[in-house]
Amino acid sequence: MSGAFNEVYQYSLKDPQGFWGEAAEALSWYRKWDTVFSGDSATTYRWFAGAECNTCYNAVDRHVEAGRGEQPAIIYDSPITGVIRTITYRELQDDVARFAGVLRGLGIDKGDRVILYMPMVPQTAVAMLACARIGAVHSVVFGGFAANELATRLTDSTPKAIVTASCGIEPGRIIPYMPMVNEALRLSPHKVDSVVVLQREQQTAELTPGRDHDWDLAMSTASPVDCVPVKATDPLYILYTSGTTGSPKGVVRDNGGHMVALHWSMKNVYGMTPGEVYWAASDVGWVVGHSYIVYAPLLYGCTTVLFEGKPVGTPDAGTFWRVISQHKVAAMFTAPTAFRAIKREDPEGKFLKQYDMSNFRTLFLAGERTDPDTLHWAQDHVKTPVIDHWWQTETGWPMAANCVGIELLPVKDGSPTRPVPGYEIHVLDLAGNEVPRGEMGAICVKLPMPPSSLPTLWNAEERFLDAYMREYPGYYETGDAGYMDEDDYLYIMSRTDDIINVAGHRLSTGAMEEVMADHPDVAECAVIGVEDQLKGQLPLGFLVLNAGVSRDEGEIVSEVVRMMRERIGAVAAFRTAAVVERLPKTRSGKILRGTMGNIADGKEYRMPATIDDPAILDEITEALKGVGYPRG
Numbered sequence: 276m277s278g279a280f281n282e283v284y285q286y287s288l289k290d291p292q293g294f295w296g297e298a299a300e301a302l303s304w305y306r307k308w309d310t311v312f313s314g315d316s317a318t319t320y321r322w323f324a325g326a327e328c329n330t331c332y333n334a335v336d337r338h339v340e341a342g343r344g345e346q347p348a349i350i351y352d353s354p355i356t357g358v359i360r361t362i363t364y365r366e367l368q369d370d371v372a373r374f375a376g377v378l379r380g381l382g383i384d385k386g387d388r389v390i391l392y393m394p395m396v397p398q399t400a401v402a403m404l405a406c407a408r409i410g411a412v413h414s415v416v417f418g419g420f421a422a423n424e425l426a427t428r429l430t431d432s433t434p435k436a437i438v439t440a441s442c443g444i445e446p447g448r449i450i451p452y453m454p455m456v457n458e459a460l461r462l463s464p465h466k467v468d469s470v471v472v473l474q475r476e477q478q479t480a481e482l483t484p485g486r487d488h489d490w491d492l493a494m495s496t497a498s499p500v501d502c503v504p505v506k507a508t509d510p511l512y513i514l515y516t517s518g519t520t521g522s523p524k525g526v527v528r529d530n531g532g533h534m535v536a537l538h539w540s541m542k543n544v545y546g547m548t549p550g551e552v553y554w555a556a557s558d559v560g561w562v563v564g565h566s567y568i569v570y571a572p573l574l575y576g577c578t579t580v581l582f583e584g585k586p587v588g589t590p591d592a593g594t595f596w597r598v599i600s601q602h603k604v605a606a607m608f609t610a611p612t613a614f615r616a617i618k619r620e621d622p623e624g625k626f627l628k629q630y631d632m633s634n635f636r637t638l639f640l641a642g643e644r645t646d647p648d649t650l651h652w653a654q655d656h657v658k659t660p661v662i663d664h665w666w667q668t669e670t671g672w673p674m675a676a677n678c679v680g681i682e683l684l685p686v687k688d689g690s691p692t693r694p695v696p697g698y699e700i701h702v703l704d705l706a707g708n709e710v711p712r713g714e715m716g717a718i719c720v721k722l723p724m725p726p727s728s729l730p731t732l733w734n735a736e737e738r739f740l741d742a743y744m745r746e747y748p749g750y751y752e753t754g755d756a757g758y759m760d761e762d763d764y765l766y767i768m769s770r771t772d773d774i775i776n777v778a779g780h781r782l783s784t785g786a787m788e789e790v791m792a793d794h795p796d797v798a799e800c801a802v803i804g805v806e807d808q809l810k811g812q813l814p815l816g817f818l819v820l821n822a823g824v825s826r827d828e829g830e831i832v833s834e835v836v837r838m839m840r841e842r843i844g845a846v847a848a849f850r851t852a853a854v855v856e857r858l859p860k861t862r863s864g865k866i867l868r869g870t871m872g873n874i875a876d877g878k879e880y881r882m883p884a885t886i887d888d889p890a891i892l893d894e895i896t897e898a899l900k901g902v903g904y905p906r907g
């Protein structure tokens with residue numbers, strides 16, 4: 276070890292203003308900041324206050340002006356439709372400027388919100404950048420969410436327009452989007468003036484005259500629009516993420532801090548050089564997609580791969596290697612679950628041997644903990660460093676990583692390595708004191724958070740303070756629990772709230788319980804996350820039926836499963852529920868979800884001292900056996 280990492284890390288904590296001020300010099304500003312950092316409390320501090328910039332300018336136009344116009348900006352690789360298309364920075368600039376003109380023509384201006392409900396096509400990135408170009412605030416809604424989730428986001432963000440496509444494509448089926456957009460608009464008290472629809476040839480949509488506009492037609496008549504200066508502290512986007520209740524949290528991202536942190540991360544965390552190809556195999560609907568499919572690679576002048584497919588089945592478990600080899604990808608980022616899927620289909624890595632991977636340097640995994648089995652399999656087969664790194668929608672970039680661009684530190688199984696420069700991380704006990712190394716506690720970040728971290732939640736400052744700032748004054752509460760070892764390596768072990776992680780997707784069991792509780796025959800319910808070999812976790816429901824209900828229990832469970840799919844979406848992967856007579860609770864009435872989870876996972880558990888009636892746990896064990904838990 277050269278100690279280079281320690282040096283950079285210490286500098287970032289000792290002189291954050293110097294550190295981030297230097298990083299910001301790499302970008303273009305219409306007006307420089309008054310101070311790099313201003314304010315002193317959780318609610319009021321801001322990065323680069325007084326500065327004016329444009330994220331789209333820095334991600335697109337700047338590169339064209341600097342001579343990168345003919346370099347591919349986006350490689351759209353869609354095994355699901357059989358299309359591969361390259362878009363240069365110059366073409367991207369033309370498309371984005373024109374779509375910004377479409378938005379302007381629809382009356383959208385600085386500060387207005389636009390919902391993007393889109394599949395993995397390049398037009399999604401174009402629409403995001405076009406919003407940024409005119410200072411509009413985009414809110415991308417993941418295509419796997421159902422109408423109800425879309426409606427919640429409509430109501431909260433009150434957009435002027437929705438941009439959507441006629442359909443998304445999943446293996447073996449087409450997902451028409453317009454019925455969901457129409458249903459969401461019916462459910463939400465908020466209405467929009469316009470809907471722009473990208474008609475895909477796989478299935479076109481019927482448009483509503485007066486409200487809906489065909490993407491291609493609108494583009495053919497629109498005039499290009501230039502970038503407008505926005506404040507560094509103005510919102511670039513809102514991205515909703517699961518909280519503990521059915522109403523998701525609208526994470527706000529600013530313009531200036533975001534672009535500085537993301538730009539810095541491309542070299543230092545990911546070890547990239549401008550002009551190289553970077554691939555995040557995620558979805559633009561998630562934060563990984565925002566940051567590392569769209570913004571960071573483009574801000575840094577890399578080529579980004581936008582992949583519409585799955586790790587397996589499109590057409591086989593060799594797809595990832597084909598993409599890496601064909602497009603000369605230097606670094607890839609995906610979720611461990613994708614590797615578990617590949618490993619399950621091709622345990623010996625036979626597909627891998629068919630491809631030239633000589634340009635590939637580093638594999639990054641995040642979204643959930645990389646279990647040692649997956650880590651070793653990836654290391655043995657891919658034969659590059661495999662870097663687990665830890666982050667959240669709230670931060671928009673990693674909080675802990677092995678920063679290969681600074682210094683490759685030794686990889687330790689089960690750890691995303693050390694806090695990234697800018698993050699001072701402490702593991703605290705319930706009283707807010709630091710726990711000894713190796714002991715579990717709440718993982719917290721000393722304030723202020725570095726640039727890019729959320730300044731607030733959309734329209735919900737109090738919720739922001741409650742969720743992140745109040746429990747441990749002076750710290751940001753991540754909601755994750757774990758420990759730090761003697762070498763400052765972090766280990767992220769579980770959540771401290773009701774959030775579960777299904778195939779790298781963050782989902783709220785509270786939201787699922789709200790859906791279940793709406794079933795007319797359900798008196799009480801609980802949802803927990805249980806271990807799953809492929810997806811990491813899966814939701815499992817418990818239902819207590821109303822007295823006197825004599826209907827077939829299997830039918831009721833099927834109805835609940837259907838409701839979950841219709842109200843939250845297929846992505847929740849909710850398939851199983853056990854009907855029980857009662858739920859185990861503490862004497863104060865708190866449902867013992869953790870204990871139920873341990874029983875379902877076949878783990879040893881201690882009888883909770885506060886349990887109301889210990890006999891209930893035998894009933895739960897029997898009910899779980901009835902639905903196949905613990906898994907053999």
Ligand code: COA
Pocket residue numbers: 417418419420443445446450556557558561563585586587609610612613616641642777778779780809844845846847848
């Ligand atoms: N639009 C509509 N439906 C979608 C969707 C989308 N964008 N994305 C997923 N779904 C649906 C799927 O079709 C599936 O429906 P089904 O129940 O009818 O089969 C359901 O949601 C669950 O999807 P998924 O989580 O993709 O599971 P899967 O069983 O189809 O595939 C994996 C398993 C491991 C291959 C897949 O989860 C995967 O690729 N994971 C990577 C996760 C990732 O990139 N996470 C981002 C964080 S970095």
Ligand code: AMP
Pocket residue numbers: 516562640641642643644645663664665666667668669691753754755767768769770776779780781
């Ligand atoms: P999201 O906001 O959807 O990115 O989900 C963030 C949450 O996913 C974190 O708070 C963690 O619980 C989990 N997570 C993300 N990356 C990792 C990782 N590398 N190791 C463990 N958990 C992770």
